[in-house]
Ligand code: GTP
């Protein structure tokens with residue numbers, strides 16, 4: 001698949017999720033893991049999704065229409081330390097409501113930074129997706145930040161921690177434009193099924 005066309009549709013701050021008949025795929029993960037950057041990379045648009053070096057940039061659910069045929073959803077990052085407990089609970093509820101109620105959600109891509117061991121929240125997210133029978137794929141981001149051997153070591157750590165196989169990971173770098181085909185092929189598979 002190639003992304004020929006991408007446009008911002010809407011941002012949602014409450015539980016008024018977009019209602020549509022179109023298939024949806026969503027990117028989820030810790031704040032600052034590179035979700036918005038990955039959306040810009042795969043759509044080949046620099047500023048479609050807002051990115052920031054300050055964690056917690058995406059506080060809304062942002063919907064993008066791709067090739068006029070399916071929706072790509074940028075979810076707010078979790079694990080951002082600088083917010084109150086109440087805000088964290090609100091965000092978790094918001095995320096969970098979206099994940100639980102989006103009927104056309106075909107796959108959730110859980111993003112993990114290659115430099116970090118998956119956190120409890122990453123594991124909980126994966127468990128939540130398994131429990132709710134939402135198909136999911138793990139995407140590793142920012143592989144440009146480590147050497148090849150360090151990348152391989154980290155991939156082993158990530159797989160062991162999450163109990164998944166290396167072949168199931170999608171390995172990417174938005175900066176060095178790596179992993180595009182693997183990610184787009186996967187998205188194509190899910191949105192067309
Ligand atoms: P929130 O919206 O806060 O949840 O963050 P996010 O997951 O959308 O992350 P975002 O795409 O805004 O990127 C966070 C930071 O990581 C920015 O400074 C990006 O430039 C940087 N970044 C993203 N992808 C890559 C990558 O592939 N390589 C490197 N080296 N940096 C990256």
Ligand code: MG
Pocket residue numbers: 035036037050051057058074
């Ligand atoms: Mg973001």
